[in-house]
Amino acid sequence: MADLKSIVQFLDESLNTCGIPDYPGAMNGLQLQNNGEVTKVASAVDASLPVIRKAVEAGADMLIVHHGLFWQGAQRFVDAQYSKIKEAMDANLAIYSSHIPLDVHPEWGNNALLAKSIGLENAESYHDWKGILLGVKGIVSASLDELVAKVTDAVESPVHVCKGKSDGGVGVVGVITGGAGSEVAAMANQGIQTFITGEGPHWSFSLAEELGINVIYAGHYASETFGVRELSRVLEKKYELNTQFIHHPTGL
Amino acid sequence: MADLKSIVQFLDESLNTCGIPDYPGAMNGLQLQNNGEVTKVASAVDASLPVIRKAVEAGADMLIVHHGLFWQGAQRFVDAQYSKIKEAMDANLAIYSSHIPLDVHPEWGNNALLAKSIGLENAESYHDWKGILLGVKGIVSASLDELVAKVTDAVESPVHVCKGKSDGGVGVVGVITGGAGSEVAAMANQGIQTFITGEGPHWSFSLAEELGINVIYAGHYASETFGVRELSRVLEKKYELNTQFIHHPTGL
Amino acid sequence: MADLKSIVQFLDESLNTCGIPDYPGAMNGLQLQNNGEVTKVASAVDASLPVIRKAVEAGADMLIVHHGLFWQGAQRFVDAQYSKIKEAMDANLAIYSSHIPLDVHPEWGNNALLAKSIGLENAESYHDWKGILLGVKGIVSASLDELVAKVTDAVESPVHVCKGKSDGGVGVVGVITGGAGSEVAAMANQGIQTFITGEGPHWSFSLAEELGINVIYAGHYASETFGVRELSRVLEKKYELNTQFIHHPTGL
Amino acid sequence: MADLKSIVQFLDESLNTCGIPDYPGAMNGLQLQNNGEVTKVASAVDASLPVIRKAVEAGADMLIVHHGLFWQGAQRFVDAQYSKIKEAMDANLAIYSSHIPLDVHPEWGNNALLAKSIGLENAESYHDWKGILLGVKGIVSASLDELVAKVTDAVESPVHVCKGKSDGGVGVVGVITGGAGSEVAAMANQGIQTFITGEGPHWSFSLAEELGINVIYAGHYASETFGVRELSRVLEKKYELNTQFIHHPTGL
């Protein structure tokens, strides 16, 4: 059994929750407290009602997510929102969320772990956003087809490819997990030749073609399971807790 | 015993919850549901933690307030916010909030009831705000001193007077309960000679003096107990429910 | 051979180009003139460089698109943008774009034609946006599985389903082609039980689950070929011109 | 007799009028010139018409205020505004205003002097606002009741207490004179346990209760007489001028 306060403090410090900028809806850190004790940690990408129910069924009293409870702003406690908060409170389930801090963490972050899993070398951070570097770029020794296969393996689901580079190669590869497809032009400006992210809008396809940059859409969900799974492992080791990953894919 | 859905529908229709504009934080209507049944209705000005506790102690399963749960926007469920939601949920306490709809209701509204209690005659609505008329104005046959005494009696607490009119009279009297003190210049422009509201900033005193308009600050809290108390009475009658007013003054 | 001016006037009037609101980047109507004569009309979803090249190869001197040249704002005439404009001008290719006017046209519009192709009955417009109604809603006599099959047939490519309704039915079906996935909550508020659109963000999946609404993502590209293809047919008939649809799918 | 230019230069430099940020309406520094000569300096909190008349009656040719002439923006020269400017000009009365520079001055400032008068020890600046520290915090050896008595003595008028701390103590005490009551949550976040300011809105009471922080509302006017009175003394000494404090309380 571990102390919620201690885990929260450890995560806040390790992830630099206070120092990393984010969108207002992220509200990183502890989002829902419990009675103070933690015996089992569940982790998941999204704090949705089905996920919370699975975490409760699994006997967890702490849930770690990448997308927390507050992206829709203040919400009346009725219907699904009522059920979410009531069921979590009744089951003494604390919820901790870490969005961009978990994307960019050099060891546990979604970017770093996806980059590692595809064999990206000479990795360095890039793409300034509010004063931090949001992505990881480097070299992968592979053709585009080979890289697509590596990414497919890593995220364990099909990917969508916008082929923009005409020579079949990949050049400099950039990785920003999640929904960064609107940044295709910014990627090309920064010298990225193949860009891996989760999802992007229809118009990014044409832009990729015209700019001559490959874009691989690996799925927003699929590209962001790495970080929360790693946090589970870290807590399991440090606090000797049972942990469980709650898989609830959106296919998007 | 009454049905929560039925009460909510009755209040929403009677108060025109959907049609009356308000500030984003008001989120008028049902803010927290319960198991669907209502046996006792508490009413109060503010949905604060001490108020919720008093309502729970009183055995209420519905709380009607003027200032609801969402003025601070989305809030983490920790500390007081955790206790508020958890204790209300555990006690099966639904919370319904009505802000401007309850200020301006012609029969049950804070303005109408305060105006009535001070003997305001020839009452008519005035002061356009987002397409509705926010206040009530009319004539009171009294000197300023007499009017101050009437207001003090009505709100059952001391008031603060900014004397701006030099002749000791009151002229046309305007009433907007709550925190409308920043509207002093707008009041003078609309012909109000004595303005009764709840609270206002320091600089409104000088403005009142220079514009020659009396301002009576009756207290934000004190000027807004009328509406929620009246709603209790209405529900008591219509649904044969026990009701109770939770008095928790702020002195502001 | 037809007169460009005459075609443009006909389209502007039929589509109500001046009266229908749109995003600033849409710049509906004639976007690139030519020498004034039209012999062959190509149509396509996007005015991208590969599409323009295919239109030129096909011998067209007019290209009708849904997404025109100006979504990125003012752009330097270098690289792909230089090639696009130069190759179109050299080939005397006029470009006409119609975005929302073509989505909402009652006969030729993307919404109406997709709705028709899936057998939607009692169709009526809904979803106010800047004073117009952006979508079409109605009844489809089908289970969710059957509706998914119908949509797949209609758009001739795979679709993605977020199953939110628990009974396997579809209820009231709403159709807004393109990228309206962020409107899931607004759909539920308007009584839509199954929403068909082109694309949407990851978080819309969880929202659909929690709101109990089915969402079918039919592809932004795939859901918007109907209108431009229909415009071709209309011009072919009215002006006795050759026409050709340029298929250049993005898969998004 | 002293030279207006010299006094203005001395005050601007001592108070760092150009370097300290403020609200646009503050327009710190000389707001109304006179014929260039100063024989008697009046000081007051607000540059209102009654105050200007009292200053003229007192024979002053310079008035130093905390709240100057421009908070309402540009104003027609009619009615009270006409009288204000005309009577001041006719009486050769210069007006100098200093708002936040006078709140935060380490020796002459409202915060420093109020803090000193209640025996606050280990005083240090806190609460960042546009790059400066707006308040003073420290330790007072007293119970809440004792501190309330000290503040009442210091401001020479009654105060309003929101008791949030349950143990009757005061802990770390923060002082920001004027109207900072909306900053209650920010105070709690910075470790303040008892917050002294001038005025605040109704909702700050509930927030104080829920956050467990004491708030003492000492009056906006009453908490801000310290600085202008001190400036009088400073000028009296340096320029051998007669000075007079014009007391015109608002009770707010």
Add this chain to the structure above:
Amino acid sequence: MADLKSIVQFLDESLNTCGIPDYPGAMNGLQLQNNGEVTKVASAVDASLPVIRKAVEAGADMLIVHHGLFWQGAQRFVDAQYSKIKEAMDANLAIYSSHIPLDVHPEWGNNALLAKSIGLENAESYHDWKGILLGVKGIVSASLDELVAKVTDAVESPVHVCKGKSDGGVGVVGVITGGAGSEVAAMANQGIQTFITGEGPHWSFSLAEELGINVIYAGHYASETFGVRELSRVLEKKYELNTQFIHHPTGL
């Protein structure tokens, strides 16, 4: 001798001061009151210090202007601003300003009178701005050279011509006095072929050439003496007052 209040009321009603929109800095109506009596009315384009001095020298106690005192927003009463207000107050000079209400008045307005002086026929209002029509358009039977001569005569000073129309004619003529040169494209869109206004930016020349529209810059000052001179005449007649136009050209 006339009553200031009466004149102000007459002007406000005749010019529809409250109903006509304007820029915030215009602050149309009485800007500076006097002791209430008017014996002589001066009129001028700008309420600048030299103009005020000339009005005072001329013995006026009311000054009517097109550009009033508040275009720069709130201003400290020092240097020229001090002199302006002090000298006007000392001389008992009231100032009344009317900007757009005086541009668009159908009889006394700058547009109507300039249009009349160049023989514009079939005059009608055009160019929507915040719900009113800002200009006057019609037909002038003249070549461009002849029209330029007419305008030069009317404004009694040289004009600057941007020749955009290739045939030497003038077509439909639009008149908006003052600084409307940035509206050249809007004029062309509304079918104006020759546009007469006061001043415009450098880039409007190239735009006029490219759009094929003539632009005649008659001078901001020179095009706006008509209205204030007419108001003098109107008041002279109605109130039997002496009046005088203060000519103080800027050459711009």
Add this chain to the structure above:
Amino acid sequence: MADLKSIVQFLDESLNTCGIPDYPGAMNGLQLQNNGEVTKVASAVDASLPVIRKAVEAGADMLIVHHGLFWQGAQRFVDAQYSKIKEAMDANLAIYSSHIPLDVHPEWGNNALLAKSIGLENAESYHDWKGILLGVKGIVSASLDELVAKVTDAVESPVHVCKGKSDGGVGVVGVITGGAGSEVAAMANQGIQTFITGEGPHWSFSLAEELGINVIYAGHYASETFGVRELSRVLEKKYELNTQFIHHPTGL
């Protein structure tokens, strides 16, 4: 013959195109490419249709301008805009634009060259704008009349003078070419006593009078031919290219 890429790179580096801030519409640098080869360079102030035609007639394959193609934002390729781009592309004419980078260049800039041509001594940069210094100030040994004559000679066209200084002298002289007349108050605040710029609004005349600052309006066009003419000379020398200045004055 020279390489377009090489010239663009040389200009971008020499003018610091990437480092100097500008208005969004400036889009400094290469705005329209050609086939890559340059044999003759034309230069002009504005990239208008008549200028482009003159450049094409002169046989240029590169045009250097101060005001480029994008000040109006994205524009449909119809009418003049169609002709502009088509005629330039057909004639293989590249267009390079440099706005503020060319105003402020210490050797080739409009400010520096105008300042030099009027004999301004002890020149130093001044007037912060987005982190750069936009103007040049210094001393000219001359009366106002003499300075006006010097400026008239330098810009080879008449100038307009707002005489604000009463002693006939010029004091500290500031130079900001183009349309900086709205900065008159900022100039006075920075100690400029005579300000030379291209154009300014009507109200700047009154302001200059009241602030006691001379303003010389030398013409927006006329004050900005220096830089582009100098760039021609620089490229002529460095690349042994023919060059030609296209004179197309606006008179504004």
